[in-house]
Amino acid sequence: MAMQLALEKWPGRVYEVTIGATKEEGGSRTHTVKIGGAQALPFLFDEGAIPNKPSIAFEICDIPPADWPQELVKWYGSALNDPLALAEKCVKEYKAQILCLRLQGAHSDFGDKSPEAEAKLVSQLLKKVSVPLIILGSGDDAKDNLVLPACCEAAKGERCLVGSAVQDNYKTLAAAVLADGHNIIAESPIDINIAKQLNILISDMDLPLERIVINPTIGALGYGLEYAYSIMERARLAALSGDKTVASPFICFTGQESWRAKEAKAAQEEFPSWGPESERGIIWETITSVALIQAGAELLVMRHPKAIQKVNEYIDKLMK
């Protein structure tokens, strides 16, 4: 007798979020990136529709990133000193379909750039490249509340994804995102209860649930990956079972977390048995990313072009 697969039929669906707006939609992007929309667990095509594949954004920074190891730096070279050149390099050379701009320079510890300066950068960047844009603050809540609204306004109509809103600081950003037609990143500290609560708080401000992307906060391989995995899995199972308050797609900063790991960046002289660091970091970022794709991640923000290439190949294989 032929084996019959036990298929699950889910009543719920993950919200589909569109990032970027074309000319016809009031923006100036040449394409949009759609994430989410699945009616099944990742890649279980027999159980429900999976309209969009996971997407990968290249992470770029408004100032030269201070903590990137040599293995990363050498792939971008002098472009790291100029965010516009860096954006162009990612798009032209590495075929980035979406960019994630981190406004680290707005932080008082990293240059204290003004809201006007950052807004200007966003405008210039949108002229320089035509891919959809994710905009991140510096992590300083008070400063981000000045910088991000200015950037939202500068990018009005481009339907960016802007973050991050957190439980203690979401109102200013939610209002700006709502006013200027963007989507929002809701960030919680590896805590499903807070992720759910934050989504409700944001939607209570009239920003609809279908414009929220959850950043569940993740750990890299060896640094809490399995905690992130299980939280994402639990939220996704609830979403597919019909809980709309956790039915947002996930964004995972796998580049940032992977390249913090000692195993990714330590020199071979220090740990000879670990092998060359030119391969290790790529593997670390790749494995962290593919694991979280299986947990349901729809949007990854990554750093190493080689790792991005490998993960894209993996996605394409599974989507076939």
Added chain:
Amino acid sequence: MFIIGELINGMYQNIGKAIKERDKSVIQKCALLQVKSGADALDINCGPASRQPDSDIQWLVEVIQEVTDKPLALDSSKPQVIESGFKVARNKVIINSTTADADKLDILVPMAREHNARLIGLTISAKGIPQNKDQRLELAATIVASCIDKGFPVEDLYLDPIVLPVNVAQAQMKDILESIREFKIISDPSPKTIVGLSNVSQGACLRSLINRTFLTLAAGFGLDAAILDPLDQALMDALITSELILNKHIYCDSYLEAYKK
């Protein structure tokens, strides 16, 4: 839990009057209010005073369908009234209800199958109301066997253990609750379970408190569905909290609000 709002029933004065006068605004308002308060489906009962239940139920179905696409539970002890409701129903339908008697099962099970409807089966028969758990299980098994015989999917069957008023049959309450759990093991796939909740407090004081306490206990015994008053907010909040404690929803500080989103 699957909630069927009970308020569109001709035995309530306002609804009975609206049916008689064909005042659709009263019915539609009642339907929408129940849906807004958390009803997943709406029970429709013309009431004992209806002289033309066949046409009354059709009118009710039509006016309710104008404002909601929620499933409708066609509630009558007369199969021809239910059949007449089907003639105009576009929304999904739940048949409320069959008993364990062969003459009812022979009409209503094929009717449910033909229309892809769900079916409520009362564990009651012409011999009367069951007096203990064993009698309930026997009647439940009769209904399940009939569904299997007639090719009706058992997972679309909702078995009702018959909730009796606590001030009449206090000694049976534990049996009723245990029946909810044991109905599940009659077959695989399991039938679902349902109660007509308000009956538990019939004739008692503190009705709302009795209703929500019973429902909380029943949820713990695995109850799948209930016919109740969704406008009773304390009842709905107790139900949501019960399900939270049973790990059916993810906790957050605004979990009551989350349930309604």
